[in-house]
Amino acid sequence: MTIIAAIDPESIINAAGILKEGRLVALPTETVYGLGADATNATAVAAIYTAKGRPSFNPLIAHVSDLSQATKEAYFSEIALKLAEKFWPGPLTIVAPVSSKCSVCDLARAGLDSVALRIPADLTAQKLISTLGRPIAAPSANRSGHISSVTAAHVGSDLFGKVDLILDGGPTKFGLESTIVSFCQPEPILLRAGMVTRETIESFLNQRIKSAADYKIIAPGMTASHYAPLATLRLNALDITEDEAAIDFGGQLIQFQKHSLWMRDLSPTQNLTEAAANLFTYLREADRSGTKKIAIAPIPTFGLGEAIQDRLIRASASK
Numbered sequence: 001m002t003i004i005a006a007i008d009p010e011s012i013i014n015a016a017g018i019l020k021e022g023r024l025v026a027l028p029t030e031t032v033y034g035l036g037a038d039a040t041n042a043t044a045v046a047a048i049y050t051a052k053g054r055p056s057f058n059p060l061i062a063h064v065s066d067l068s069q070a071t072k073e074a075y076f077s078e079i080a081l082k083l084a085e086k087f088w089p090g091p092l093t094i095v096a097p098v099s100s101k102c103s104v105c106d107l108a109r110a111g112l113d114s115v116a117l118r119i120p121a122d123l124t125a126q127k128l129i130s131t132l133g134r135p136i137a138a139p140s141a142n143r144s145g146h147i148s149s150v151t152a153a154h155v156g157s158d159l160f161g162k163v164d165l166i167l168d169g170g171p172t173k174f175g176l177e178s179t180i181v182s183f184c185q186p187e188p189i190l191l192r193a194g195m196v197t198r199e200t201i202e203s204f205l206n207q208r209i210k211s212a213a214d215y216k217i218i219a220p221g222m223t224a225s226h227y228a229p230l231a232t233l234r235l236n237a238l239d240i241t242e243d244e245a246a247i248d249f250g251g252q253l254i255q256f257q258k259h260s261l262w263m264r265d266l267s268p269t270q271n272l273t274e275a276a277a278n279l280f281t282y283l284r285e286a287d288r289s290g291t292k293k294i295a296i297a298p299i300p301t302f303g304l305g306e307a308i309q310d311r312l313i314r315a316s317a318s319k
């Protein structure tokens with residue numbers, strides 16, 4: 001069931017309660033409507049992908065309510081902080097290296113060591129985040145491949161029955177996505193053009209900003225928006241060899257556990273939402289175990305399995 005609610009103090013408290021339970025709320029922002037989940041809860045973030053029908057995992061923007069919450073999540077360089085102070089709240093997203101206190105889950109970051117953060121200017125969005133007291137992960141509130149929603153009615157026509165609550169804040173102010181600037185390299189890089197123009201940022205900082213495309217030529221891989229494990233992956237494994245760690249699904253490899261250096265099961269009960277929620281955390285743990293090879297059990301190719309497969313195929317092909 002999907003409820004569409006007008007904005008008042010009660011609907012915001014209700015929305016924060018829904019998010020706290022790990023369910024989804026569509027919320028207005030000044031750019032486009034977001035499909036929001038508690039960014040600290042990987043199962044809730046997995047539900048975003050199910051609702052959107054997105055066949056791949058990409059890192060999401062974590063929306064925060066103030067600068068102190070942002071600087072708790074990531075390390076801000078002097079220049080990143082300068083930009084945040086100038087353009088927040090507003091349609092600018094800053095990508096920065098995660099801090100040791102980062103609460104945004106691995107799935108919302110697609111396993112990366114960086115996190116995309118934004119303080120939206122929309123007051124409903126701000127109130128919802130501060131009431132929840134945690135960052136909200138929110139990509140655009142539309143089915144995968146459809147255009148972004150700029151009214152609650154658009155959200156309803158794409159996601160009715162797939163989101164618990166739609167907060168109707170009227171048409172969004174801008175209707176265009178946020179600008180994304182990364183501060184993970186020595187100089188800022190424009191990852192996505194958006195509401196705040198390159199010229200505005202360049203004249204404020206008094207320097208030229210490279211685009212991701214320019215930067216890839218200079219330093220291939222450094223602007224990659226996907227986590228690649230250090231170990232080599234062997235997909236659709238039906239056994240485990242002695243030099244392999246293993247990531248199982250539904251107990252298919254359990255009989256070989258004695259051979260395995262390190263082993264986890266993405267979901268012993270074959271629940272794909274649980275598997276998606278564990279995916280990046282387990283890949284990282286496997287890497288940390290020091291193994292050079294990881295055997296991965298067959299994963300179903302339907303529902304969220306498609307996005308899991310997509311991620312694993314890309315990770316194995318990058319070797």
Ligand code: AMP
Nearest residue numbers: 059060061095112114115116139140225
């Ligand atoms: P959306 O949430 O659909 O507006 O898209 C978010 C955009 O931010 C995507 O293009 C992501 O690739 C990008 N993004 C989010 N987090 C990161 C990150 N840690 N590093 C690089 N790009 C990111």
Ligand code: MG
Nearest residue numbers: 139140141148
């Ligand atoms: Mg979108």
